[in-house]
Amino acid sequence: MAKEKKVEQITDMEVDFAQWFTDVCTKAELVDYSGVKGLFILRPYGYAIWENIQNILDKKFKELGHENVSMPMLIPESLLQKEKDHVEGFAPECAWVTMGGSEPLQEKLCIRPTSETLFCDHWSHVVHSWRDLPMKYNQWCSVLRWEKTTRPFLRGREFLWQEGHTLHATAQEAVEETLQMLEVYADLCENYLAMPVIRGNKTDKEKFAGAENTYTIECMMHDHKALQSGTSHYFGDGFARAFGITFSDKENKLSYPHQTSWGLSTRIIGGIIMTHGDNSGLVLPPAIAPIQVIVLPIAMHKPGVADKAQELVSRLKVAGLRVKGDFSDNSPGWKYAQYEMKGVPLRVEIGPRDMENGQCVAVLRTSGEKITVPLDELETRIPELLETVQSQMFDKAKSNLDSHTFVAHSLEEAKTLQEENGGFIKTMWCGDLACEMAMKEQAGMSSRCIPYAQEHLDDCCAVCGKPADKMIIWGVAY
């Protein structure tokens, strides 16, 4: 019952990057649209990417002493209102439950947009002594933010994420936690997702509602726009005061603890797509690819070919790889296109002639290079080639970032550089909100971060010319 399935076509990224992105999301079978705007279905292939990211992070969180918990999904309006900056930031985009069964509720409940208030309420019950600290919690869940414009992964009204929440006896310990968790995200991005990052902290304008300081990792997408890829917040004792969380310290004095939170969401999958994808579809970093190797029998009807291909699948599985064989009756052309669309890092082909020569052919999703691999070296060479793909991906993304990061000395220059090249523009900044607003209004760029890696470009602010000792990065962000 042979048949020729149609090869799916996607829009060229040079023609329409946004449409290319949407095409990849649907044609690679990552998502489907639900009946509610901004609520996306993560299909098995999309969810498997998230599961692989979860496994990496969850293991790391636990190694660092964090424990998983589950908080309710609903927050009473009065609880959300306890911390005033927080409610101002989140109330406008809350979805509200007003009826339970057929009864109107006495107090409306919002579906969590984030869970600081819930963690604080819980801690106010259970934290009493310095012996109870630190509390280092994490939860995997989905949250809701009623956004006006929505796109798969990048901006959903509902999205999956993890949110870490910790409480510490001292400010110093809380700040260390905040920075440590940003490093965990940076490690995930650079060493697993092949996405180079800029580490830094947000301006007051861009920080999380209620935070004293927000640290961020910023990535550059293929179209030279920025994606905020993970954030870590230091709250000081502001929430603790608002929620009445106190503890007896070692001197038996009542103190307020210091708090952090940090989150990374399925948005990062949008980042993977836009960093690595090409006009054939998705390109997945081997470290998180649900299928790392697709084995395709060539001339499958020839004696022994299917068996040999199956043997390769089994051997690679035993070697610890995520591998799949496609023994369907679809044409080789369709299969090539299909697994390219799905971004499988390595395709392994084996046909009658290969069998005669005791070899198979590995094709790299990145460069398209074809490499002959002797069958008796399969278990060593294939993992090596996956590492090659992983580094090629990082290097390409790094080169994109480096070649599109510019220095400007005035707003005008920054604006021209952005218009002509896109990318990240570094300038000095005096720290004034007015200058940040001017850059937004006149050059269309938001501040991405004040990077850890500071450089002295000038003595004065690129916008107002006043003395400035901070270097800041501007960009157009998703």
Add this chain to the structure above:
Amino acid sequence: MAKEKKVEQITDMEVDFAQWFTDVCTKAELVDYSGVKGLFILRPYGYAIWENIQNILDKKFKELGHENVSMPMLIPESLLQKEKDHVEGFAPECAWVTMGGSEPLQEKLCIRPTSETLFCDHWSHVVHSWRDLPMKYNQWCSVLRWEKTTRPFLRGREFLWQEGHTLHATAQEAVEETLQMLEVYADLCENYLAMPVIRGNKTDKEKFAGAENTYTIECMMHDHKALQSGTSHYFGDGFARAFGITFSDKENKLSYPHQTSWGLSTRIIGGIIMTHGDNSGLVLPPAIAPIQVIVLPIAMHKPGVADKAQELVSRLKVAGLRVKGDFSDNSPGWKYAQYEMKGVPLRVEIGPRDMENGQCVAVLRTSGEKITVPLDELETRIPELLETVQSQMFDKAKSNLDSHTFVAHSLEEAKTLQEENGGFIKTMWCGDLACEMAMKEQAGMSSRCIPYAQEHLDDCCAVCGKPADKMIIWGVAY
């Protein structure tokens, strides 16, 4: 800075079983109450139990070819209404979102009480050919049901669960899937949670809203009440027709696929507590205990004791056990009580005299038996003792089930048996709803299931005396 922490007290189970249950939930630090009735916080120790159950099931689901996905948490009212039995069953207990930000919504959205409608809507987009079948999906999430009375684990307005949803080309394949997944749940209960089960199917009255047949596993709690512990539903093609899901079969004819769903929730943790707990608190089956072994140094200030205890912790960790040492300055008495409360299956004590004798002492949480273990046999003996605890727990629960399962030949006799002993009452049943209602109204018992393991007790229905060929089990259920 030594101190004597107060040993937590709980209500005796013989005095007030319900209060005992609540005490265990809070004192063993499984849950905390949130500001919204019926929404519970799963604290680290409670969530870790759920994670261990998740790991067992998730692995099994994947081995059987299921894939995880993520569906939206909100269902438009019109979508919920598509299958009429389903909406009748669930609409009365839905929580409704009516506002997004400050805008009233055009159509109200319910927070998923279960996701059949969402899966069906998705399948109606993506299923076209017999080649697309079966679809074997699962999701881990929380659902909301606006219950009037609520209790931790047993009846929450929000609870965590997994819901499997599958779609098949033939009725036979779907029925096989339904039965297979019930077996997965039975295996979890019996071989990991040490909870013996009765497998059977539900009556029409008790089946899932919209299902053709619901299969269940029923467990008996320590107080002889029943807990429905996992269910698996066969839907026929009812939902497929309601949602317009069709596929071209191998003869190119348009057909409706057949559907199943199956779920197991954090309710099972309530079952573990009520099956195995005692007046000292929780008793956890080693297979899912977050801490399988607690190592306590005795006379910790004596030279070498703490180091030796730490060495045991490390050795047991290397041996693959979930083990913890308590080196805090709390008194031994407090530590004994604390880890008994938390249901840790095995306590390992080591003091100066044990060190001299090259041994440690293992204390079983179940029997309290103290067993001397030579240190050079640690890695073999401790896992053996954990297996002993696991079988002791199953045997005790099985004996409770067997000794409290009775045969009755009339409603009156069933009623008396229930009043005098509690437990499961087996009778013949004609299949009429009227008799099921009579048993409920007059004897306070609901039908638990029509067990797979049928016995011929009589020729006629215990309620109405009409000919009957089905044996049914009645009980008082949580």
